[in-house]
Amino acid sequence: MSIEETYLEVGSAGAVEKQFYTYAEPPGEMILESGASLGPITIAYETWGELSAKRDNAVLVAHAFSGDSHAAGFYPDEPKDAKPGWWDSMIGPGKGLDTDKYFVICANILGGCMGTTGPSSINPKTGAPYGLDFPMMTVGDIIESQKILLDHLGISSLHTVTGGSVGGMQVLEWCVRYPEMVRSAIPIATTMRHSALAIAFNEVARQAIMVDPKWNRGNYYDSEKPDLGLSVARMIGHVTYLSDEAMRRKFGRKLQNKANFSYGFDVDFMVESYLRYQGSQFVKRFDANSVLYITKAADYFDLVNREPPAKSIQDILAMPIKFLVISYTSDWLYPTYQAKELIQALKRADLDVSFCEIEADCGHDAFLIPDKRLGTLIGGFLDGVPRN
Amino acid sequence: MSIEETYLEVGSAGAVEKQFYTYAEPPGEMILESGASLGPITIAYETWGELSAKRDNAVLVAHAFSGDSHAAGFYPDEPKDAKPGWWDSMIGPGKGLDTDKYFVICANILGGCMGTTGPSSINPKTGAPYGLDFPMMTVGDIIESQKILLDHLGISSLHTVTGGSVGGMQVLEWCVRYPEMVRSAIPIATTMRHSALAIAFNEVARQAIMVDPKWNRGNYYDSEKPDLGLSVARMIGHVTYLSDEAMRRKFGRKLQNKANFSYGFDVDFMVESYLRYQGSQFVKRFDANSVLYITKAADYFDLVNREPPAKSIQDILAMPIKFLVISYTSDWLYPTYQAKELIQALKRADLDVSFCEIEADCGHDAFLIPDKRLGTLIGGFLDGVPRN
Numbered sequence: 001m002s003i004e005e006t007y008l009e010v011g012s013a014g015a016v017e018k019q020f021y022t023y024a025e026p027p028g029e030m031i032l033e034s035g036a037s038l039g040p041i042t043i044a045y046e047t048w049g050e051l052s053a054k055r056d057n058a059v060l061v062a063h064a065f066s067g068d069s070h071a072a073g074f075y076p077d078e079p080k081d082a083k084p085g086w087w088d089s090m091i092g093p094g095k096g097l098d099t100d101k102y103f104v105i106c107a108n109i110l111g112g113c114m115g116t117t118g119p120s121s122i123n124p125k126t127g128a129p130y131g132l133d134f135p136m137m138t139v140g141d142i143i144e145s146q147k148i149l150l151d152h153l154g155i156s157s158l159h160t161v162t163g164g165s166v167g168g169m170q171v172l173e174w175c176v177r178y179p180e181m182v183r184s185a186i187p188i189a190t191t192m193r194h195s196a197l198a199i200a201f202n203e204v205a206r207q208a209i210m211v212d213p214k215w216n217r218g219n220y221y222d223s224e225k226p227d228l229g230l231s232v233a234r235m236i237g238h239v240t241y242l243s244d245e246a247m248r249r250k251f252g253r254k255l256q257n258k259a260n261f262s263y264g265f266d267v268d269f270m271v272e273s274y275l276r277y278q279g280s281q282f283v284k285r286f287d288a289n290s291v292l293y294i295t296k297a298a299d300y301f302d303l304v305n306r307e308p309p310a311k312s313i314q315d316i317l318a319m320p321i322k323f324l325v326i327s328y329t330s331d332w333l334y335p336t337y338q339a340k341e342l343i344q345a346l347k348r349a350d351l352d353v354s355f356c357e358i359e360a361d362c363g364h365d366a367f368l369i370p371d372k373r374l375g376t377l378i379g380g381f382l383d384g385v386p387r388n
Numbered sequence: 389m390s391i392e393e394t395y396l397e398v399g400s401a402g403a404v405e406k407q408f409y410t411y412a413e414p415p416g417e418m419i420l421e422s423g424a425s426l427g428p429i430t431i432a433y434e435t436w437g438e439l440s441a442k443r444d445n446a447v448l449v450a451h452a453f454s455g456d457s458h459a460a461g462f463y464p465d466e467p468k469d470a471k472p473g474w475w476d477s478m479i480g481p482g483k484g485l486d487t488d489k490y491f492v493i494c495a496n497i498l499g500g501c502m503g504t505t506g507p508s509s510i511n512p513k514t515g516a517p518y519g520l521d522f523p524m525m526t527v528g529d530i531i532e533s534q535k536i537l538l539d540h541l542g543i544s545s546l547h548t549v550t551g552g553s554v555g556g557m558q559v560l561e562w563c564v565r566y567p568e569m570v571r572s573a574i575p576i577a578t579t580m581r582h583s584a585l586a587i588a589f590n591e592v593a594r595q596a597i598m599v600d601p602k603w604n605r606g607n608y609y610d611s612e613k614p615d616l617g618l619s620v621a622r623m624i625g626h627v628t629y630l631s632d633e634a635m636r637r638k639f640g641r642k643l644q645n646k647a648n649f650s651y652g653f654d655v656d657f658m659v660e661s662y663l664r665y666q667g668s669q670f671v672k673r674f675d676a677n678s679v680l681y682i683t684k685a686a687d688y689f690d691l692v693n694r695e696p697p698a699k700s701i702q703d704i705l706a707m708p709i710k711f712l713v714i715s716y717t718s719d720w721l722y723p724t725y726q727a728k729e730l731i732q733a734l735k736r737a738d739l740d741v742s743f744c745e746i747e748a749d750c751g752h753d754a755f756l757i758p759d760k761r762l763g764t765l766i767g768g769f770l771d772g773v774p775r776n
Contacts, residue, residue, distance in 0.1 A: 034651035136651035196635035196659045197627070203660045204623045206653065208596055211616035228599035235592045236624065239585070244723070247584035253690065261688055263422035263524035265594065265680060269687065271584045272591045279595075292653060299657065300649055302641065332720070335632070
């Protein structure tokens, strides 16, 4: 079955169940990059396909900022009109991450709010949600939590690790922390360090949440939530995930309902309605504190300037990992020039790097939109990665 | 004296006083584009240079979103370390808008909060500030208020009208409403219609204000102001006024005060500190409701699709106005492709159009930053515009 024929076969990865692993073995704690300790932690994850007898076909998918472990297929009890997982177009038989060949794993990130321990989880020391007592975590800490899960699953080598955006940062961090475990890496629509522009947008989103009086310094789990602030934060994010071109094509200056302007502050333009809707939907499924923690982890991310300071990327990326770097022409959050900076750094470390800039006008979110080209590209690349 | 020698002579336009004109003659009301009436209105304005005996050397400067009438020089009673007006580098003897030649006028826009009637002004019908009872105004209504001022000053022809951003929209609107009064027009860093992206950013800024409980549906003049929401709105604006390049150069990933990350939600990066500072300063000088009204007027702006609907730009721009259109390479709010759309429309109307895209990495705000090139360009262009 060719990728072309199947990539749109929605839900072909089949039914999937969210699983949970609680890391409670002594010491039962993670020591985070900040020096803080956290534990016990629970990791929510889902898997597709079968692990080979040699345990050499595992693929780790790292999700983006607001994603979760539900990367493909449907839950058994879902209504018929439910949406499949967020990368359903990539995961399934014959797809880019071919579940006839690979055992695909996706875990909710540390600090998230979709099953893995985060600020909305219960702090065992107090019996109440962590809130701002949750220690600040980094992309490196996210990788350590995924390593704990892989140890639990008995997986010591990954055929590839892939993901877009903050997921791409995790891909790079895997190569730095456990290069001996990673045979290939596919960072997509990402950067090797967060730019001032990206930090700026994250900071505005955080401020939008923190100025909401209902945020209450992160202590809102027993009362009304800071939905208004979180909604504005999501609206800011959504503008950065699209592109000027995509917004012109999708919305232009089309009015939402009326023949004429309202001459007021209700919705006039379709793009206003779209953003308000995105904001209002997001608050139903996402925790405001998780936005704070995850955006901060992204801002801290810097593949090159690490502790101890003197290390070069050559020192860091010690193993001969094969790379496929993918960027999108209209992504202005992590533009192609940043992918090229990454490639130059990898090439200076004598690594085997392929690069593809995909022509797409839909901005940063392009990697989430079903597109044959991405599946074909990744499927072909993975076929060329030796199993051992 | 050449432009090159003088453009940095700060405050060379001299002392200036803010003046006020209240249009109270019967009917003493403006009928706005929405159909609503507003009046009496007061217009705050400042002037530099002398009106010629023939009254043929007037230049109108239209300010941007958060600007005001104070375009150059100093107020007589200001402390020595005060900043000069916002376009001081352009206005003065020998500068681009040469006050030895031209009588320069700048008026605070309708809906603003710097002396001209706006939502924070007293509603004569109630004796209290308008708040949301202020009728929605458009860029066209701003032009009508400026026309009232010019009538009062006895000026029936403009050597040029110029301005950047929302000021550029006013330039274009002048050409449409009173083409017989305008000999030349210099729209800078602007667009002939607000794009979906620009509307999106404005809408997020408005939402940031309106979700602040202290906004109280615009009724906050007797109590605490929605400073937190307004501050977030300004932070959003500031990101759009800069550029990826400018932010990399200015901030990069520099930390504000510390050698290490705070692993918390205080300021880590210099860019965070900069944005918070910009937000905190803005609330001291600007009214949140004015942000709502002015951003909405900008969103409504569309030079081409006007009532009555069938009119083409040829019908609208009836007079042979000379145009100088200026854009900046790194302006992503009103990118050069939008300037080119304007130029094509003007050329189709057989108008005399010059165009310059200025190479600058500082984003949309480039037109506000002292730069010899802009003064030279505008000074030379104006010399070539016949006086009658």
